[in-house]
Amino acid sequence: MILAFRALALAALLAGGAQAAPLRIASINMCADQLLQTLADPEQIAGLGPYSRDASLSWLAEDAKKYPRLTGEAEDIIALKPDLVLAGKYGKKATRDLLDDQNIKIVDFEVPRSIDEVKAQVRRVAEIVGHPERASALNEKIDAAAARARAAAMQGHAKILAVSRRGWVAGTNNLLSSLLATVGLANAAGELGLKSGGFVSLETIIAAKPDLILVAEAAPSAEDQGKALLLHPALDRNYPPESRIVIPEQLTICGGPMLPAALDRLSEAMGQITPKPRL
Template identity: 55%
Template sequence: MRRLAAVAAAAWLMSYAAASAAGPRIVSMNVCSDQLVLSLADPDQILGLSRFSRDAWQSWAAEQARNYPLLSGEAEDVLLLKPDIVVVSLFDKRATRDLLKTNGLHLVEFTVPRTLDEVRDQIRAMGDVLQHPDRARAEIARLDAAIARARAAADGHHYRVLPVERRGFVAGRSSLISSLLAATGLRNAAGELGLDAGGFASLEAIVKLRPDFILVSEAGDRAEDEGRAFLLHPALERFYPADKRIVVPERLTVCGGVMLADALDRLTEELKRVTR
């Protein structure tokens, strides 16, 4: 359903965007679509980005985003900009989306991808919306090459990997992280905990599971809050020291997009480190 929605939206907007030789002027209201737009658009096509676009912890393109105006998240500033296209997500407020539509703006909605195939579809769809399909094809090729490198680093070992976040949250079998691991020949051990959509796992359950590695978003020994302290618990550090931890920054995996190529290259480096 997500795949069909993204493709249908792109097909509808292709005919609209084709009327502008310079490419449509665009506003993005979501941090994930921000990164797609920044990767594929010409600079003068971008009129504004979401209020979270400069947050380095969740945006791979935070520095690049500093070159563009920030939006408030409300409809008023978008209406003043008069963009050709507004990119939104289903997480943006319905009232805001409805108001923009009522005022005649063209909206395209991108959902949250859960698989690498859906990521490819969204990159392709955004390339069509922005009239840069060649750039989208290049980014998809870069993603596929990164997958191949990570698969080679995994070397057919089919390691069991458990993605563990702050406070013990585990990304489930139907998550984008799980799809990323599977594409490289690794296996998300969350299924052994009965977690499909994801959920919290106790310290005891994680220790008892004994995956080959845990996947975390940061290294280091500082706990600035209780969420981070969970990952530094003595029991976890005993069973999962540095050589049992694969570290991939959250900003590379929180969204589905071109940054996943960088996430996979980081995964490749980490696999080489922990298996040498």
């Protein structure tokens, strides 16, 4: 009887009806984790994904310590007996198959590529947890930050490359490009043919002559070989601090509650940077 009632409540909610009872929801996707943390009641959260407590990646890592951390494997999810699981669309098939076998509902999320897509996901999760008013509040904050960013936008057509470990350059078909465009910056990865991103050499970065670069740390430590390119003297020479925008990865990997902070960091940077003159 209890299981039947919960199933009916879940069906009504997913169909857009009123929530009859709190749902117990687990997430195995870092971006969905943070939407759930922001929009659900604490008692609705059954568990969060394996990277939920990683402060270098998750904006809400400290808050995540209040909840069970899942490995992403089916066994520990099943043990929690959630009513619903939030997952990335391209997660492990074996996990999904086992959850299907247990009749555990999975709601998939695509990677958002624009501010509008982020806002749509915010509304979707808020509907699932039964708190649409929280989506309205968060999306109003996102809109306000986007308006501040547009007001601070750089005039002209400055180009920027987002460079990270081992020379990974963020492509043009992603949320970061959408954020950069809001402040009048064009992702120069398009000139390198990097729609989805890719690894490039230091020589390629310098030859591309972006006006600015975006990095996750102002002064990265040489803790491993992965950061060697970011510490190279040639990069320092060509892109001193005034030609760099620094935004931590935790603000740009996902879309959601961190978006206002990411946009405000970009807005602030617009008054501090000096694009490198093109030769």
